[in-house]
Amino acid sequence: MTLIKLSLGILLLLFGFSELMAKDLDVQIQKTKDWGSGFCANVYVSNRGDVKEKWEVSFNPKGSITTIWNAKYMQDSDDLTIRASGVNWNAYIKPNKEIKFGYCAKRVTHKALSPQKGDLKIIQTMRNSWNGGSCSQVKVLNTTTHPIDWNIEFVAKGIVTTLWNANYKQDKTNLKVLANGVGWNNIVQAHKSVEFGYCAKEISNIKIKTHTPKTKIKTTKTQTTKTTKTKTTKTKTVGMKTKTINTLFKEFNVGFGGSSSFPFMSTTKGKIIWVSVKDLVLNDDIEDNTYYSKIKDFNGGDFLELQEQLKKSKFFTLWFVKGWKNSWYDKSAIQKLMDAGHIPVISYWYFGDQLSSGMPNSTKQKAYKKDTLKVANFLSDLNGTKIILMEPEFNKKVVLKNKSTQHKFATIISNAIDTIKTKNPNILVSLTMMDTGRREVTDTSNKCGYANCSLGDKNAWAKPEIIYNDLMNKLDFISFSEMIGQFSRDYANPGGWNNPNPRKFTDENIGINFMAKRISNFSKFLNNKYHKPIYIPYMSIATATWNDKNRDNKIEDQEVNYNGWQDKAEFVYKRLSELRPTLQKNGLFGFSPMTLFDNPRHDYGGYQYFMNNEYHLGIIGSTAIDEVNSAATGELKFKGNILNYIYNL
Numbered sequence: 333m334t335l336i337k338l339s340l341g342i343l344l345l346l347f348g349f350s351e352l353m354a355k356d357l358d359v360q361i362q363k364t365k366d367w368g369s370g371f372c373a374n375v376y377v378s379n380r381g382d383v384k385e386k387w388e389v390s391f392n393p394k395g396s397i398t399t400i401w402n403a404k405y406m407q408d409s410d411d412l413t414i415r416a417s418g419v420n421w422n423a424y425i426k427p428n429k430e431i432k433f434g435y436c437a438k439r440v441t442h443k444a445l446s447p448q449k450g451d452l453k454i455i456q457t458m459r460n461s462w463n464g465g466s467c468s469q470v471k472v473l474n475t476t477t478h479p480i481d482w483n484i485e486f487v488a489k490g491i492v493t494t495l496w497n498a499n500y501k502q503d504k505t506n507l508k509v510l511a512n513g514v515g516w517n518n519i520v521q522a523h524k525s526v527e528f529g530y531c532a533k534e535i536s537n538i539k540i541k542t543h544t545p546k547t548k549i550k551t552t553k554t555q556t557t558k559t560t561k562t563k564t565t566k567t568k569t570v571g572m573k574t575k576t577i578n579t580l581f582k583e584f585n586v587g588f589g590g591s592s593s594f595p596f597m598s599t600t601k602g603k604i605i606w607v608s609v610k611d612l613v614l615n616d617d618i619e620d621n622t623y624y625s626k627i628k629d630f631n632g633g634d635f636l637e638l639q640e641q642l643k644k645s646k647f648f649t650l651w652f653v654k655g656w657k658n659s660w661y662d663k664s665a666i667q668k669l670m671d672a673g674h675i676p677v678i679s680y681w682y683f684g685d686q687l688s689s690g691m692p693n694s695t696k697q698k699a700y701k702k703d704t705l706k707v708a709n710f711l712s713d714l715n716g717t718k719i720i721l722m723e724p725e726f727n728k729k730v731v732l733k734n735k736s737t738q739h740k741f742a743t744i745i746s747n748a749i750d751t752i753k754t755k756n757p758n759i760l761v762s763l764t765m766m767d768t769g770r771r772e773v774t775d776t777s778n779k780c781g782y783a784n785c786s787l788g789d790k791n792a793w794a795k796p797e798i799i800y801n802d803l804m805n806k807l808d809f810i811s812f813s814e815m816i817g818q819f820s821r822d823y824a825n826p827g828g829w830n831n832p833n834p835r836k837f838t839d840e841n842i843g844i845n846f847m848a849k850r851i852s853n854f855s856k857f858l859n860n861k862y863h864k865p866i867y868i869p870y871m872s873i874a875t876a877t878w879n880d881k882n883r884d885n886k887i888e889d890q891e892v893n894y895n896g897w898q899d900k901a902e903f904v905y906k907r908l909s910e911l912r913p914t915l916q917k918n919g920l921f922g923f924s925p926m927t928l929f930d931n932p933r934h935d936y937g938g939y940q941y942f943m944n945n946e947y948h949l950g951i952i953g954s955t956a957i958d959e960v961n962s963a964a965t966g967e968l969k970f971k972g973n974i975l976n977y978i979y980n981l
Contacts, residue, residue, distance in 0.1 A: 650676055
């Protein structure tokens with residue numbers, strides 16, 4: 333990561349400009365990510381003067397801008413110079429304050445050329461095959477001495493069902509595929525290569541559907557005075573109540589999660605400063621807050637930038653776990669957020685991972701009943717729309733073991749819902765399952781119900797149906813969670829609490845490139861099955877990666893790249909942004925990232941399914957060191973464009 337600090341005048345002079353936009357502005361350029369063919373950077377513009385300045389800067393980013401946030405710009409196509417200025421909310425900089433904007437760009441050392449005959453070598457290798465289909469990897473090698481904006485034509489090994497890391501079109505009559513790069517791999521450098529993959533069905537196994545026209549049957553009136561009763565068939569929609577659908581379900585909204593307040597390290601050693609959700613959203617002077625200014629490496633501009641995004645959110649998620657206390661949550665702060673139009677989503681996670689060891693016995697059920705009454709009383713003090721999610725991630729194996737265990741669990745939840753609704757008759761209730769199905773790109777099992785299992789697993793998704801059907805008249809909507817990482821416990825052999833067995837996944841193992849489409853398919857499946865609106869109360873793409881360099885099957889600090897999967901997370905949220913019309917059509921009325929901030933001690937000492945990746949579940953990072961620091965730092969590390977993709981509705 334490089335940091336350049338220059339006065340604006342010097343900056344412009346170095347890049348060949350003499351025009352000074354505002355004499356009292358300083359500029360810092362901080363490169364945040366570099367992948368060879370492109371890079372991202374943050375630009376900090378500060379006002380060292382005594383009066384408010386309307387800012388505008390010009391410089392050469394040494395690349396072609398692909399995206400920019402928190403600023404508007406124009407770029408000269410010849411010399412690449414950009415002129416950037418503020419948007420509505422950050423057009424002016426107060427004295428002794430700063431704003432921040434960022435951009436990503438394709439590196440342009442030499443102009444990327446279109447390929448000529450013989451410039452690119454195509455190497456196609458079959459990776460997996462089965463009766464009726466196969467998956468292959470395609471390498472595109474640049475044999476020239478200059479960068480190439482690649483596009484190729486090749487003959488696939490059948491009709492393509494799935495293709496990743498490239499855009500494509502296929503002529504199904506001759507199986508020819510036209511492919512070109514996506515945003516992050518469209519330029520292949522001199523003597524370098526890019527790769528993508530696909531799966532295909534052999535053409536001999538493709539069944540061509542024939543259309544049989546419907547035959548209209550004419551009805552002849554009979555000469556009779558007998559009245560024939562027409563049998564009215566009632567279309568029973570499972571679980572639908574005869575009432576007006578809540579307008580909330582007709583919209584598409586996003587939220588955020590984590591807690592009612594977030595811990596940050598203080599400049600005073602050993603002290604924690606808690607930043608409340610209310611202030612993150614509603615405190616317009618958060619960058620000038622004297623209490624928060626004591627956060628280590630506090631950057632008020634970062635918090636102001638985050639606030640501008642969070643103001644667009646509808647939902648904020650609060651976790652009520654076993655052992656929760658009333659003192660953890662500021663009711664007056666929650667009420668102020670509700671009064672401002674934001675909706676609390678209570679994730680009531682009581683049994684949690686303890687369900688893995690068995691069904692709750694009578695003693696545990698009695699304790700749960702007591703805790704549920706406590707939750708009901710807490711919520712009854714809040715006025716406005718409220719949502720509660722009953723036992724997220726309930727679909728553990730012991731619960732789904734057989735019909736008896738499913739009915740038993742449904743009864744436990746049913747009684748809890750009755751307790752909560754007695755005190756909160758208008759609360760919206762859901763039961764949240766997690767996506768536990770198969771995910772491999774090369775897995776084409778018929779049980780999944782899609783071209784490959786990265787797109788979904790209908791068999792796994794249908795397993796809790798007894799529970800859902802038992803509770804259908806008490807649920808206002810259906811919800812599911814999505815959590816994924818490049819490494820985690822080995823789900824086939826997870827190990828114990830203190831001796832976990834880690835497993836690293838490839839992109840194809842985990843189907844990360846198809847996660848957005850999988851979410852769309854999951855929403856459609858649940859909406860069609862239960863005829864209820866769908867919501868994702870929390871999703872997370874852990875952004876660290878692990879490379880077991882010494883092959884001892886242990887995760888060591890030097891083997892973890894904190895930002896190794898940041899581009900994957902950014903890609904998924906971008907695709908979700910693009911798919912919003914489809915998601916809404918499929919019944920989804922919104923989603924929330926699991927938590928805003930990476931936490932260097934998240935679930936420290938707990939089960940930690942994602943192991944070291946538990947510390948990188950947020951959409952914002954920091955300079956905090958895993959397990960060493962107790963909380964995040966105040967210099968927020970925005971992960972690419974994720975914030976923009978989520979909150980720019």
